[in-house]
Amino acid sequence: MNKDQDLSFDKKVTTIRQLEAIIGEPGKLAKNKVIPAIDRHCRTFISKSPFLVMSTSDEKGRCDASPRGDFPGFVHVLNEKTLIIPERPGNKRVDSMRNLLINPGIGLLFFIPGLGETLRVNGKAQLIQDEEILSQLAFKGKEPLLAIAVEVEECFIHCAKAFRRSGLWDPDSWPAGQELPSAAKMIIEHAKIEDHTTEQMKQRLEDGYLNRLY
Incomplete structure (x- = not known):
């Protein structure tokens, strides 16, 4: 499809009512699994996760999804409502952090290798330079210059269907x-x-x- 082709579609879903008529409504389990803070199960999950995807957007709603990876448990659980993510060296585009300065909304998706279920965390974020916190995030003698503090608003486990369909953790499918x-x-x-x-x-x-x- 080139830039001159018509990008319109004949059958667009434009309302929540339409969407629910097609998909149906979530069951009791899906509705009730969301919790407002980091409990002991979420803390354990985060402690074993070496990788996450961070979603942010700017003031115009333009979205960005950025990977973050480090040793298992690199995301520090400060308390039941606060996560701290170290900002390690990158290419200095800092798209996610630029977005967060404009729009603090953030979504995190935590992965554990070999596990199909993921942990989703949503909330508000800010950039911090508190020395007593950055010193706890040091690795190989190097402290991060910045960290992202996330005020947790909701957490929930996402099922493994996407991983089962994709075969992501199955070496035979690679x-x-x-x-x-x-x-x-x-x-x-x-x-x-x-x-x-x-x-x-x-x-x-x-x-x-x-x-x-x-």
């Missing part, structure tokens, strides 16, 4: 290495970098992965 997209090629073409070969870009990426994680 594509062979030669079938994977090349991040180096994509970056070169997207950023229009003409003074790097694919191999040079691979080495540049690998250097960052090896030497600038913290």
